[in-house]
Amino acid sequence: MSLLVVRDVFKSFGGNVALKGVSFSLGEGEILGIVGPNGSGKTTLLNVLSGTVRQDKGSVFFGGKRVDRLSPHVRARMGIGRTFQITRLFSNLTVLENVLVPLHYGGPGSDGKRAEEILGMVGLLHMKDVKAGSLSLAQRKRLELARALSLNPRLLLLDEVFAGLNPVSVREILDLLRRIHSETGVAMILVEHVLKALFQITRRVIVLSEGRVIYEGEPEGMANSEEVIKAYLGERYEAFRGKGP
Amino acid sequence: MGRHDLVVLAGLLALSILPPFLTDYLERVITSALLLASLALAQNILLGYTGYPAFGSVAFFGVGGYVTAVLMKDLSLPFPLALLCGTLFSGLLALLIAPPVMRLKSHYFAITTLALQLALGELVANLEVTGGAQGINLPIYRGPGGYLIFYYLFWTLTLVAFLINAYVERSTFGYALKAIREDEVAAETLGVNTLLFKTASFTLMALITGCSGGIYAYWITYIDPTSMFDPVLSVKMFVALLMGGVGTVGGPVAGAFVLEVVSETLWGQFPRVHGLILGLLIVLIVLIIPKGIWRRR
Amino acid sequence: MDTVLQLLVESLFLGTFYAFMSLGFSLTWGVLNIINLAYGSYIILGAYLAYTLHIYLGLDPVLSLPLSFTGGFLLGLFFQRFLMNRVMNLEPFMVLILTFGLDIFIANALNLIFRADIRSIDVPYAERSHLLGPLIITEVKALVFVLSLILTALVYLLLHRTWTGRAIRAVALDREGARTVGVSPEKIFLITSGIGTGIALASGNLYGVLQGFTPFDGGMLTVKAFLVSIVGGLGRVESAVAGGLFLGVLEVFTGFYLGEGWKFFASLIVMFLFLILRPRGLLGGKYYGET
Numbered sequence A: 001m002s003l004l005v006v007r008d009v010f011k012s013f014g015g016n017v018a019l020k021g022v023s024f025s026l027g028e029g030e031i032l033g034i035v036g037p038n039g040s041g042k043t044t045l046l047n048v049l050s051g052t053v054r055q056d057k058g059s060v061f062f063g064g065k066r067v068d069r070l071s072p073h074v075r076a077r078m079g080i081g082r083t084f085q086i087t088r089l090f091s092n093l094t095v096l097e098n099v100l101v102p103l104h105y106g107g108p109g110s111d112g113k114r115a116e117e118i119l120g121m122v123g124l125l126h127m128k129d130v131k132a133g134s135l136s137l138a139q140r141k142r143l144e145l146a147r148a149l150s151l152n153p154r155l156l157l158l159d160e161v162f163a164g165l166n167p168v169s170v171r172e173i174l175d176l177l178r179r180i181h182s183e184t185g186v187a188m189i190l191v192e193h194v195l196k197a198l199f200q201i202t203r204r205v206i207v208l209s210e211g212r213v214i215y216e217g218e219p220e221g222m223a224n225s226e227e228v229i230k231a232y233l234g235e236r237y238e239a240f241r242g243k244g245p
Numbered sequence B: 001m002g003r004h005d006l007v008v009l010a011g012l013l014a015l016s017i018l019p020p021f022l023t024d025y026l027e028r029v030i031t032s033a034l035l036l037a038s039l040a041l042a043q044n045i046l047l048g049y050t051g052y053p054a055f056g057s058v059a060f061f062g063v064g065g066y067v068t069a070v071l072m073k074d075l076s077l078p079f080p081l082a083l084l085c086g087t088l089f090s091g092l093l094a095l096l097i098a099p100p101v102m103r104l105k106s107h108y109f110a111i112t113t114l115a116l117q118l119a120l121g122e123l124v125a126n127l128e129v130t131g132g133a134q135g136i137n138l139p140i141y142r143g144p145g146g147y148l149i150f151y152y153l154f155w156t157l158t159l160v161a162f163l164i165n166a167y168v169e170r171s172t173f174g175y176a177l178k179a180i181r182e183d184e185v186a187a188e189t190l191g192v193n194t195l196l197f198k199t200a201s202f203t204l205m206a207l208i209t210g211c212s213g214g215i216y217a218y219w220i221t222y223i224d225p226t227s228m229f230d231p232v233l234s235v236k237m238f239v240a241l242l243m244g245g246v247g248t249v250g251g252p253v254a255g256a257f258v259l260e261v262v263s264e265t266l267w268g269q270f271p272r273v274h275g276l277i278l279g280l281l282i283v284l285i286v287l288i289i290p291k292g293i294w295r296r297r
Numbered sequence C: 001m002d003t004v005l006q007l008l009v010e011s012l013f014l015g016t017f018y019a020f021m022s023l024g025f026s027l028t029w030g031v032l033n034i035i036n037l038a039y040g041s042y043i044i045l046g047a048y049l050a051y052t053l054h055i056y057l058g059l060d061p062v063l064s065l066p067l068s069f070t071g072g073f074l075l076g077l078f079f080q081r082f083l084m085n086r087v088m089n090l091e092p093f094m095v096l097i098l099t100f101g102l103d104i105f106i107a108n109a110l111n112l113i114f115r116a117d118i119r120s121i122d123v124p125y126a127e128r129s130h131l132l133g134p135l136i137i138t139e140v141k142a143l144v145f146v147l148s149l150i151l152t153a154l155v156y157l158l159l160h161r162t163w164t165g166r167a168i169r170a171v172a173l174d175r176e177g178a179r180t181v182g183v184s185p186e187k188i189f190l191i192t193s194g195i196g197t198g199i200a201l202a203s204g205n206l207y208g209v210l211q212g213f214t215p216f217d218g219g220m221l222t223v224k225a226f227l228v229s230i231v232g233g234l235g236r237v238e239s240a241v242a243g244g245l246f247l248g249v250l251e252v253f254t255g256f257y258l259g260e261g262w263k264f265f266a267s268l269i270v271m272f273l274f275l276i277l278r279p280r281g282l283l284g285g286k287y288y289g290e291t
Helices: A042-050 A072-078 A095-105 A112-122 A137-149 A167-184 A195-199 A226-233 A235-243 B003-017 B024-050 B058-074 B079-101 B106-126 B148-170 B172-182 B184-189 B194-220 B231-244 B251-269 B271-288 C002-032 C039-057 C065-087 C092-114 C139-161 C163-173 C175-180 C185-210 C218-232 C237-257 C260-277
Strands: A002-013 A016-027 A031-035 A057-062 A080-082 A155-159 A187-191 A205-209 A212-217 C129-132 C135-138
Touching: A002 A042, A016 A042, A016 A057, A016 A187, A016 A212, A031 A042, A031 A195, A042 A072, A042 A080, A042 A155, A042 A187, A072 A080, A072 A095, A072 B184, A080 A137, A095 A112, A095 A137, A095 B172, A112 A137, A112 A167, A137 A155, A137 A167, A205 A226, A212 A226, B003 B148, B003 B251, B024 B148, B024 B172, B024 B194, B024 B231, B024 B251, B058 B079, B058 B106, B058 B194, B058 B231, B079 B106, B079 B194, B106 B231, B106 C092, B106 C218, B106 C260, B148 B172, B148 B194, B148 B251, B172 B184, B172 B194, B184 B194, B231 B251, B231 B271, B231 C092, B251 B271, B271 C065, B271 C092, C002 C039, C002 C135, C002 C139, C002 C163, C002 C185, C002 C218, C002 C237, C039 C065, C039 C092, C039 C185, C039 C218, C065 C092, C065 C185, C092 C218, C135 C139, C139 C163, C139 C185, C139 C237, C163 C175, C163 C185, C175 C185, C218 C237, C218 C260, C237 C260
Parallel strands: A031 A187, A031 A205, A080 A155, A155 A187
Antiparallel strands: A002 A016, A002 A057, A205 A212, C129 C135
16 A cells, blocks of 8 residues: 555646646655656645645555645644755754654654754764754754654655755665665655766656656656757747747 | 842742831832833743743733732632632733734734733723723732732742743753743754643743733722823833843842832922933833843853 | 715815825835824924914915924934934834834923914914815815825825835835845935834924824824824825825824724824734735734
């Protein structure tokens, strides 16, 4: 049985349609990459899944239950954890406190030992008493991961975890994600721009363009999909085709 | 609690043995300061820890005061019972309006609560049961202890409010509020039922504020819409809070005492320019307090 | 029927004045994102200015309109330069507290000079009225209506037909975008604050002609300007007109059918409901609260 089933989700903001009937599903412990040009609806899709945005039409099932009308905090307790494209830490709380909040309210209960375990896993234990606002970008991303992990999640939604990081940090986060996956077996959806890193962790990719799924399959197939090339190259490609043989 | 907070707590406890050494005048000044401290501590739960500025929190001061007064006058309820009803009624009102009101952010929230405060003032001024614009006269308290009883009532309320703040500062309940203050969306996606905690925070604020209003009504024995729903009281409370330190346990109390002493000395010296100086003081304090009031600690 | 017609005319007259009166509030809110709680006191300041000029120089408040506007414009520049610029990046509610302090300061300064008695500007045409079919038209109200209409139209032309106006609207829509096309938001903030305060003081002249006033009436006027601004949506002249007429109808009809005492209560309850249910206003428009 699938862990997550997304069926025909629509969402528009004012006059702009961000999602036009997106459907896909994800198995337990599976890793899926979602890519696509800017404004293709990737982040909106994650927001619909985590519940911070409600879809206009369509449904989302998680673990066999329909969740698309549930509040974000209920979904968090069911095991959907997420991170944000621009990190949203509790800046005036300490690193440890940042983890204690989800542990207590979304996870198994506040437990100092468990919190330190999680911080140890993401490599922030030595900074546990530092204010989260003073962390570096790479550390902020690690802390967001730690917070999401505190929920004991069955599904992690990661919004551009690699963006803005230098190659060393990208490699470290990549290793961290692999370790998390092998230790907890959590399923992951990564919305990503950094394709090279993405392809090192998953073999299954969905391409979104203008709110629609235009490709689903292995990364290698993307290069051969006319629709994908068109979406990325846009009008220049059209012009090129017009002049073609 | 930090060292400063403990000093404030010690000072607060010392106030309980002070009355035999006080003149009537000083007793009254300290009672006023304790009133202001209770309001500032109530607001601190909401603004300091939850991040929502209830500009019109004095609405609940008025509600608490009026319910207490009406019940004493029309139903001849004894003061303690009337005060309890006034307090609970304020809390109930807050519980009902919190869900729609706390969906609003920053100045929309602030202004909405201010509109509520002014609207309730107008309502009370137009109703017969509340004595209209003339207000209500209450019997003067002649029981044991005399007016000292109000000193101790406000002292108790302030101490309770202080302890609630201290609890919020340290408890997991407080973590939920602080998470909302820091980033509401993130808090929600990490399992915090934000609506529940915002409502709880708002209601706690209203309970303390309403109780303060109830005690005030009996202390002053005469209430009218202007004095019970006074926006200047809101502003004084915010100034006390800003001076003392938003989001600290002891700050609101310290701020309230400093402001009350300053304002009393000015009142004694130049009664005619009191309002002028209060206005100026508010402007200066906003200009002096550095940006990011929550980042001062 | 005649009563309703009479009330509608009164609503139109009063509503048009409210529209003009609130333009400055709506403009500074829309462009600078400042909710100025001292706005009502600016209006009262204008009323006292017109009162003083009338008493000492015998200047009709209509003739002193340009003076009030100019005085307000300079005051607006001053406040923006020395107060508002310093607090624009703070939490919005700090600005609320600051402007409330300013409100208390102005009201008490006026109280110190003029005392708390009700003052009124006794123009010779104060009591005149005419019968127009079934209607009674008070000359003062008609005059204020016509002037408000003209002045509102002028503000509209200023915003839509001049480069300054276009720049103001550009900054309201997108500060950084405006900067990239060579408009300096800081300069526009100054000008907008000047115009807004000018409108406030000028409308004070009209308010003073319309009714008596005391130093402490500012708070009530701020609430009215606020209501007008949120009913219609922010920063546009059309919106202020819609909001003004709405408030006119609301006040005149509740005043007549429920009693004068309920007028302000009705405004406040409507404002409260609007904020909860439709913070973007009836006509949509800009909404800063979410970001």
